Amino acid sequence: MTTFKQITDFDQSRDAHGQQARVGDTRAAAETFRAAMLAGPKARYFRSFDLIKVPYPSRFGLRNAFSREKWVGFMHIQNRLFVVQFDTPDGVKTLLVSPSDHERGGETPFFRRLQDKNPDFLTKLITQRQSTVPEIIASIGLKPEDIDYITYDHLHTQDVRRWLGTDQEPALFPNAKLLVHWREWESALDLNPYQADWYCPNGIAGIRDDRIIKFDGSIMLGDGVALVHTPGHTEGNHSIVVHTDEGLWVTSENGVSVDSYAPQLSTASGVATYAKTIGTEVIINGNTLENSIDQYISMVQEKTIAGPSLRDQRFPNVFPSSEMTPFWAFPGTSSAFYVGEARHGALYLPASVGRIQ
Template identity: 35%
Template sequence: MSTGHAEETLADIGARSVPEFEGVHDVWPRGERLSAVKEAAHAYKERFKSQGTVRAVRSVDIAAAPYPVAFAFNNAVSVPALPMIAMINRMVVVRYDDWDGRPRTLVFEPTVPDGSAEAPFYNHLQQLMRRIPGGTRLAEAFLLKYYNEPGDALTKLGLTPEDIDFCTFDHLHVQDPRMILGSSEAIPGESRPRGPLFGSARMLVHSRELATLESLHPMQWAWYVEDGLRGVDRSSFVTFDGDVELGPGVTLLWTPGHTDGNHSLLLNTPDGVWVSSENGIALDNWQPELSKIPGVRGYHRRYGREICPNANTLEDSLDQYDSMIKEKILADPCRRDPRWLQILPSTELAPWKRFWPVMPTFTHGGVSYGELSGGGAR
């Protein structure tokens, strides 16, 4: 286990590792690794559900941004006239008790749109649209939409920044930690350093994900904010390896593949187990056999694959496949329609008719349980 600073451990934040998954991602050969992942996921699900549920959870939409169709479904979609769709970033707030019985509040995916725009991929896309007559207006009309800034979303939920104990992202693509944790240096183009968005809350991050942002490979560079750590107090991070249980009913699953340090949010609720992840941008990615998006069901049949990955960066496509199977096993069926799993994409394909026929076949529309209240324990 790594630590955000020398004295901090998982035990200090009331968390603990998940023994069922220890070593499964090292199994060789790869076919046996997938079998090991499946076996561990079935074993862990039984124990996870027996430990209890979270106190409350709410999801809030943040913003919609453009995304290439080719990335969204690993080149499976056969609609050449539609190069772009829009994805909606979704923030999830979780109220839970840690393993020491302390009430905690976690914010998952508090995306700041201004930070995402700094990533080279989106910066280049903005420049490209400016060169096209009317391109910026076209993008704003058809691909962009702003719902809530993370701070405003908290206010709508009846919370203040001081109520938040931890924040986390499934990975750090297009995220600028300076805009969440604050920085001792001003971001270029701004007049003064930013303060923290969530008071003294710390960011939970997989050690491999933080290391990636510290030393980017050229194949990773386009999707990360290269200077996102400049001036950030490193004690604001709590790093971990593997899978981590934060408390009864809430776990950060290590789901490598999309990035080395990717992790997904696992929640136990009165309606069963939910997974929030960006390994896919629609349930169609996890359940391609049910998809009505042209090409996705054919991808499933042609290659005999149980999933169709979100594939803007295939750092390890086999690991991402295994991770999505891990998520599918842990998620419970939806009570509204048991054919579909309770998987909530952290960034979801917008169900807008302008993108027909590339629209999600089924959507949950968010998640909401219990009553959020302030006063987390530090």
């Protein structure tokens, strides 16, 4: 059985009675963790791939900060797949981060209603499908059986049955296991109506227990890769941290843009003014508002771990799993800093040792 190393830097970092004290304690813990991770080895491979652009309500993505919300009700968010490889005592492991099955994820109640009330031509115009997970895996030379793990920062809109299999269908990735915080898993099994609107119906139904690895707190998976518990957007939200030639990439959906982590520099309409007016250092992605206080702390935690971007030192090295993307139909939703893509290292192909992509 695979054993991951527990990360203890953040134990008790949110225990202070004062809310800003919790922010300060978590920031300090994040600085300690960042230094340790940078002193350690890098991941073997990290690469992003575009999957699909979907509309997302601006009132959620830029919570209370977007000044054109009355006229521009949506933004585009770019969903991506990240392929990550890292060394472990058991050999090289391949991890898929955010492998969204968008062909099934459209049944998420919120998006199902959006599709049903709009004509097909409009849905196709504002929903732009670019690729699928199987297509991407095949394009870089990996085989389905090469995938060891899949993970999502949280399970909103996700249907993982095709990847992991059920009693009714075989697994597309026969060796893969889902890495999920136990709180996220338990929440997904027992949703209240506000949460259920954002979870794909039956998205985890029928998956065998031996295909799931539920972890607690934060863990190191292997060389240069960590899953850090960052609650708020959901109770079990976690961030994926990967050590690369470009520093520490931190990925989650706590924020929908790098601007969300440096809002006083944002070019999205009204965001910089809003941030300066209330003195906030982050803008939360708030569609469910499970715990906005914890989410605020988590975003500070994420940007502290990330540190400054080598592309523009004014911004943190955060790579949102769903990134706000300019679109002509949604004016005012362009960001000051757009990550777009990243690629580091050489891909190891387990089936044919020595080949690289």
